[in-house]
Amino acid sequence: MTAVKTTETAAPAGSVPPALPPAVTGGARKRRRGGAFDRALPYLLLAPALIAILWLIGFPVVSVFVTSFRQLNLGELVRGEIVWTGFDNYVTVLKDERFWDVTVRTIVFTVAVVGASVLAGLLIALLMRALSPWVRMVLQITMLCAWAMPILASATVYIWIFDQTYGILNKTLIKLGFDSFAGHSWFSSGTSTLTVVGLLIVWQAIPFLAFSLYAGAVGIPRDLYEAAGIDGATPFQTFRAVTWPEIKPLLMMVTFLSTLWDFKVFAQIWVVKEGGPSGESTTLAVLQYLEGIAKSHFGVAAAVSVLMIIILSLLTFQYLRRLLQTQEGQL
Amino acid sequence: MKKSVANLTGLLLAVFFAFPTYWMLASALKPKGTLLTSSYDLVPFSVTGVNFVTAWTKQGFLSSLGNSLLVTLTAVVASILVGLLAAVALSRLRFRGRKSFLMLMLVAQLAPFEALLIPMFLMMRDLQLYEHLSSLILVYFAVTLPFCAWTLRGFVNGIPVELEEAAMVDGCGRWGAFQKVTLPLLGPGLVATSVFAFITAWNEFLFAKVLIRSQDRETLPVFLSGFQTAFGTDWGGAMAASVLFTVPALVFFLVVQRKMVAGVTAGAVKG
Numbered sequence: 001m002t003a004v005k006t007t008e009t010a011a012p013a014g015s016v017p018p019a020l021p022p023a024v025t026g027g028a029r030k031r032r033r034g035g036a037f038d039r040a041l042p043y044l045l046l047a048p049a050l051i052a053i054l055w056l057i058g059f060p061v062v063s064v065f066v067t068s069f070r071q072l073n074l075g076e077l078v079r080g081e082i083v084w085t086g087f088d089n090y091v092t093v094l095k096d097e098r099f100w101d102v103t104v105r106t107i108v109f110t111v112a113v114v115g116a117s118v119l120a121g122l123l124i125a126l127l128m129r130a131l132s133p134w135v136r137m138v139l140q141i142t143m144l145c146a147w148a149m150p151i152l153a154s155a156t157v158y159i160w161i162f163d164q165t166y167g168i169l170n171k172t173l174i175k176l177g178f179d180s181f182a183g184h185s186w187f188s189s190g191t192s193t194l195t196v197v198g199l200l201i202v203w204q205a206i207p208f209l210a211f212s213l214y215a216g217a218v219g220i221p222r223d224l225y226e227a228a229g230i231d232g233a234t235p236f237q238t239f240r241a242v243t244w245p246e247i248k249p250l251l252m253m254v255t256f257l258s259t260l261w262d263f264k265v266f267a268q269i270w271v272v273k274e275g276g277p278s279g280e281s282t283t284l285a286v287l288q289y290l291e292g293i294a295k296s297h298f299g300v301a302a303a304v305s306v307l308m309i310i311i312l313s314l315l316t317f318q319y320l321r322r323l324l325q326t327q328e329g330q331l
Numbered sequence: 332m333k334k335s336v337a338n339l340t341g342l343l344l345a346v347f348f349a350f351p352t353y354w355m356l357a358s359a360l361k362p363k364g365t366l367l368t369s370s371y372d373l374v375p376f377s378v379t380g381v382n383f384v385t386a387w388t389k390q391g392f393l394s395s396l397g398n399s400l401l402v403t404l405t406a407v408v409a410s411i412l413v414g415l416l417a418a419v420a421l422s423r424l425r426f427r428g429r430k431s432f433l434m435l436m437l438v439a440q441l442a443p444f445e446a447l448l449i450p451m452f453l454m455m456r457d458l459q460l461y462e463h464l465s466s467l468i469l470v471y472f473a474v475t476l477p478f479c480a481w482t483l484r485g486f487v488n489g490i491p492v493e494l495e496e497a498a499m500v501d502g503c504g505r506w507g508a509f510q511k512v513t514l515p516l517l518g519p520g521l522v523a524t525s526v527f528a529f530i531t532a533w534n535e536f537l538f539a540k541v542l543i544r545s546q547d548r549e550t551l552p553v554f555l556s557g558f559q560t561a562f563g564t565d566w567g568g569a570m571a572a573s574v575l576f577t578v579p580a581l582v583f584f585l586v587v588q589r590k591m592v593a594g595v596t597a598g599a600v601k602g
Contacts, residue, residue, distance in 0.1 A: 045420035046432060048413045049480055053439050056473035061442070063450035077453075124344060130337040139341050142348035148584035149352060151534050152552040153573035157355045160566050166367050168354060175371060203348070264445040267536035271556050285445050285537075292449045293541050301449050308446040316441045323437075 064309070067302035074296040089303035098279070099287070099304070106263065106283040109194055114258045117202040121209025122251065126243070128214050140211075147207035155271040158200045162186040190280020193273045197281065200268055205261075209254055216250040217243065249326055256319035263312060284308050355577070359383065359570040366566050382571035389562070392572060394547050395554035402464050402550060403532040406471035407525050413472075414479030415521070419509070421480070422487035423495075436484075439477035444470075445537055452541055466542045467550065471535060475528035482527070486520030487513065523587045530580055551576050 068090070070076075071083040093099050128136050146154075161169050164185045173181040187193045220243065228238040266285040269275060275282035275290065282290070284304065292301025358366060362379045365372065386392055420426075421433055444451075451470060452461075460466040490513055498508040536552040543549050555576060558569040 042420040042424040042426040045416040049417035057439050057442050060447040060450035131341045135338045135341040139345045142345040145352045146348045148581045149577050150580050152555040153577045156573050157351045171371055298449055305446045312443045
């Protein structure tokens with residue numbers, strides 16, 4: 001409730017609550033002459049942000065739905081024609097077997113990447129508590145470096161590490177005696193390509209997850225663990241009875257956030273293999289780009305976007321519901 | 332005994348996280364001709380700066396670096412300014428519709444921009460901004476604004492309003508109190524927020540690829556994504572370019588590393 005309290009004390013003259021310390025009312029009285037201005041002030045301050053959000057986010061959201069009901073290819077775009085086609089674009093998309101392949105692939109990929117990164121993030125967060133300070137410091141610095149690396153830089157490095165002939169990974173595997181990896185191409189199938197992309201994403205996603213969860217884990221009161229120790233709990237029992245309930249809300253939040261982020265990944269997939277070979281690593285975000293921008297089928301691509309938005313909205317709604325539950329009174 | 336197992340695991344993980352960064356740097360420092368060989372050299376035998384010169388003087392590198400800086404910095408400054416105005420209103424003032432505005436910021440922060448690619452493309456085309464850097468500035472401004480407003484609101488909330496009131500008792504106007512008391516205290520928050528906004532825009536690839544097609548206007552991510560056209564199999568040059576691309580982000584990251592988690596989770600996660 002602190003947020004509400006501070007806003008009340010700084011409120012414009014019209015809505016000053018009765019029980020203010022005299023100093024505050026004194027201050028407020030001085031400013032009272034601009035009554036209309038004071039009342040308008042919050043809206044004036046919010047106007048630029050509101051206009052920007054409505055124009056640059058609100059309008060495109062409406063527009064994507066409208067576009068998805070239009071036949072809009074390069075011809076119509078150049079001529080400026082408006083051709084309504086009802087649900088034709090959706091029929092085209094939903095009847096296309098490729099769309100369902102891509103959707104299933106996107107969901108499997110997202111679940112795998114989110115699952116792996118959240119689990120690894122949690123384990124590393126718990127491990128960090130057990131480390132000597134200097135090891136923890138080293139680990140944190142290396143994680144910061146991974147986190148800070150721009151996506152395009154890290155993707156380029158991964159392509160180089162996984163290079164068919166001169167990549168350090170194949171060289172190392174050969175050195176270790178796995179001669180079959182001589183000239184092995186990691187990008188020759190969709191599954192293998194997506195595994196490498198997934199590793200890249202997980203590698204860069206873990207730092208945020210580990211740092212957040214570590215911050216949460218450090219905040220758990222020590223006496224809870226002492227009590228568990230006195231009761232003779234095993235490490236696993238301690239985790240289940242003490243750590244898990246304390247960290248679960250935070251874990252849910254970062255899982256939702258990760259899902260929202262990983263579902264729409266484009267850059268890494270595109271840079272590594274452009275959704276190939278032969279479309280086998282194409283996800284919904286890539287499909288939308290290929291249909292819309294590469295082939296100029298804007299109406300069909302908009303239908304794909306709408307389907308993405310629907311899936312993401314369901315996730316976002318769940319996330320917001322939980323978020324508002326945990327911080328009631330914050331709004 | 333148990334501690335040493337944990338420490339060993341921790342160090343192995345550190346190697347896992349550091350290796351790609353290390354490998355980027357090591358490859359960038361290796362002399363030409365030693366990269367595309369079957370020799371096994373985890374540590375460079377000899378070191379050279381020639382790859383950095385190659386990358387720096389590569390056709391398109393400097394212009395894309397300039398474009399990236401221009402687009403990113405303009406968008407971040409705009410987001411911070413507009414976001415700060417909104418944050419102050421949402422944190423310090425009480426008015427009708429405040430909750431709705433907060434809700435709007437929260438939802439806008441989670442807006443799936445990648446799924447708005449098609450309407451954004453069409454809109455920029457209608458506005459005659461297609462192929463102009465200003466289209467990217469607008470998109471990055473929109474992407475970072477809700478985050479900036481929301482996060483800055485958290486930072487403003489953290490500054491006791493009593494300090495402002497004290498200044499007002501001492502004769503400051505509301506603007507004076509804000510400028511002399513709140514703004515200086517907000518410094519670290521402003522820095523942390525702008526770094527996050529900077530990194531978001533610095534990284535962005537999809538819109539940079541779609542909205543800009545001519546080579547002299549492309550940004551660094553797009554330049555780097557075409558490294559195979561630019562560098563061929565010159566991995567040393569590509570790695571040097573990646574290093575140069577990473578340095579600004581890394582420097583900014585280290586500046587705010589303490590605020591890092593708090594910054595990302597301030598509005599989003601902490602109850």
